[in-house]
Amino acid sequence: MSKNPHITELLLRGSLITLKRKCGKPNCHCVSGKPHSTPALSYSLEGSTKIITLNPGNVAEVKAGLKRYHKALNDLRKRALAGIKALRKRVGAGRARSGKGRG
Numbered sequence: 001m002s003k004n005p006h007i008t009e010l011l012l013r014g015s016l017i018t019l020k021r022k023c024g025k026p027n028c029h030c031v032s033g034k035p036h037s038t039p040a041l042s043y044s045l046e047g048s049t050k051i052i053t054l055n056p057g058n059v060a061e062v063k064a065g066l067k068r069y070h071k072a073l074n075d076l077r078k079r080a081l082a083g084i085k086a087l088r089k090r091v092g093a094g095r096a097r098s099g100k101g102r103g
């Protein structure tokens, strides 16, 4: 696998799926046998699911982009939790009203 600088730039949301389809050629093996499988990225936008069909060569960068997104989400969650902790301290220091329970 080559490390392409563009791969690290890509940030993607959604999930990697495999579309199964028949190409329509009468002599193709997919008529009676296994359908063709095409990698695709499925994501939701404004309430509807969108699908981008991919080339096999895109799969690696899409995977990397999705991974990046999840990592960024995790980082964001951690920061938000740290923020909540900090806020709790501030609120607690300002006025100790609802001091029920700790932690």
Ligand SMILES: [Zn+2]
Pocket: 022, 023, 024, 025, 028, 029, 030, 031, 036
């Ligand atoms: Zn076919």
